[in-house]
Amino acid sequence: EADIYQTPRYLVIGTGKKITLECSQTMGHDKMYWYQQDPGMELHLIHYSYGVNSTEKGDLSSESTVSRIRTEHFPLTLESARPSHTSQYLCASSVLRDRGYTFGSGTRLTVV
Amino acid sequence: AQTVTQSQPEMSVQEAETVTLSCTYDTSESDYYLFWYKQPPSRQMILVIRQEAYKQQNATENRFSVNFQKAAKSFSLKISDSQLGDAAMYFCAYIGLDSNYQLIWGAGTKLIIKP
Structure with missing residues (x-):
């Protein structure tokens, strides 16, 4: 049973629209992550947070932004969506290195 | 820097x-x-299975087991009695004390199960 929730599950949106992908976890994990993944391909870290009011950019440059105002909530925002943003976005959280990450079900974004 | 190769x-x-x-x-x-x-x-x-580097014993979870060879830096996954539900992408990942809590990922292996 997932303790980390992503909404929406699928999103089709027009170019230029502002979108927010939601990610919430109920496990009290202090560390949270956003990955971008094309179908069947590798994961690319785009943002991470190690606690409230702490956010960093990942290895893959992204036009998205994130915020971490509450421990359980880590939303990702695209101010102006473009077709190049079409991808799957995965949210994950962790607390200890030896436990790995817990993932949400992902948001599949299509920008037309 | 650490790397993971599949x-x-x-x-x-x-x-x-x-x-x-x-x-x-x-x-x-x-x-x-x-x-x-x-x-x-x-x-x-x-998460399918995890291995701690300081443990020599290979981890096992039901039909899934690993062959961990620390000196060779190898970490293979064995799936026994493959089932249709095992069809998936499988990713290998590493985290160390210098990884800043970030997993280092392999590129993934797509596993196809033939009925």
């Missing part, structure tokens, strides 16, 4: 048979953790 982009196995997925990694650390994750089509990524 040299098999795709593997196929007959249902009920055994398959081994390869993973090698590069690190100068002595204390770290290794993971195998499973990502079924259009479904959530889940």
Whole structure:
């Protein structure tokens, strides 16, 4: 049973629209992550947070932004969506290195 | 910098048979953790099995087991009695004390189960 929730599950949106992908976890994990993944391909870290009011950019440059105002909530925002943003976005959280990450079900974004 | 390599982009196995997925990694650390994750089509990524580097005993979870060779920096996943539900992308991942709590990921192996 997932303790980390992503909404929406699928999103089709027009170019230029502002979108927010939601990610919430109920496990009290202090560390949270956003990955971008094309179908069947590798994961690319785009943002991470190690606690409230702490956010960093990942290895893959992204036009998205994130915020971490509450421990359980880590939303990702695209101010102006473009077709190049079409991808799957995965949210994950962790607390200890030896436990790995817990993932949400992902948001599949299509920008037309 | 640490790296994780999965040299098999795709593997196929007959249902009920055994398959081994390869993973090698590069690190100068002595204390770290290794993971195998499973990502079924259009479904959530889940943790399959984990291994602590300081433990010599290979981890086992039901039909899933690993062959951990620390000196060779190898961490392969063996799936016994393959089932149709095992079809998925499998990712190998590493985390060490210098990784800032970030998993280092392999590129993934797509496993196809033939009925």
